[in-house]
Amino acid sequence: MFRTALLRSARQAVRAAPRWQAPIARPVARSSLFQAKQITPSAFQAVRCYSASAGLSKEQVEGRIMDLLKNFDKVTDVSKLNGESHFHNDLGLDSLDTVEVVMAIEEEFSIEIPDKEADAIHSVKQAVDYILAQPDAH
Amino acid sequence: MASFNPTLRHQVIAVYKELLFLGREYPLGYEYYRTRLRKAFASQKDVTDEAQIKKGIERAQFVKKEIEALYYLKRYRALRQRYDKI
Numbered sequence: 001m002f003r004t005a006l007l008r009s010a011r012q013a014v015r016a017a018p019r020w021q022a023p024i025a026r027p028v029a030r031s032s033l034f035q036a037k038q039i040t041p042s043a044f045q046a047v048r049c050y051s052a053s054a055g056l057s058k059e060q061v062e063g064r065i066m067d068l069l070k071n072f073d074k075v076t077d078v079s080k081l082n083g084e085s086h087f088h089n090d091l092g093l094d095s096l097d098t099v100e101v102v103m104a105i106e107e108e109f110s111i112e113i114p115d116k117e118a119d120a121i122h123s124v125k126q127a128v129d130y131i132l133a134q135p136d137a138h
Numbered sequence: 139m140a141s142f143n144p145t146l147r148h149q150v151i152a153v154y155k156e157l158l159f160l161g162r163e164y165p166l167g168y169e170y171y172r173t174r175l176r177k178a179f180a181s182q183k184d185v186t187d188e189a190q191i192k193k194g195i196e197r198a199q200f201v202k203k204e205i206e207a208l209y210y211l212k213r214y215r216a217l218r219q220r221y222d223k224i
Contacts, residue, residue, distance in 0.1 A: 094180075095151065096154060096176055096179055096180065099151055099154055099155055099158070100158065100172075103155065103158060103159075115148055115151070115152055115155075116148075119148065119151065
């Protein structure tokens, strides 16, 4: 009996403590946060919302597409591979290979490229530009 | 080949894409499937007659159905093997 009463009182004390502290602590914490935001907004730019775009940089996208093409078995002449390479003229890929490359790009960035737009992608540069224009590319 | 008719070209590419996608689960492996699919499409690259191309697309659609059926059969056999222990 004595033990349960002790425990209960202890629990109540624990529960009550933050409740009493909260009204005092909260405005202080909040105002300091707002001040910090006003003074140094750069510190908060690292925080990103879940709804924000992935924020891929051009180099990142280009690097990933290049890696993907490097591993593609039909690309024999890797030396010709650069940011401006044309799939057909430089890399020697035909239209069927291009479809495969576009599919691989879709998978890499977890997006779906409609047929119309997929048909317009003929070079590394076009692919990079397309990915950069997509807000939901990862 | 399809430079005369862009819609047919789109159709061919779309069906190629669909077939490629279906091939990921192919029992003999994706590589086996991909090379054969490519060969099948590349062998028809000189076809210029529209009716012929349409026929080819229809054949591709038929093959698509067949592959789906193959997957169902594979699943059915796998399930049967597990449940029909004699």
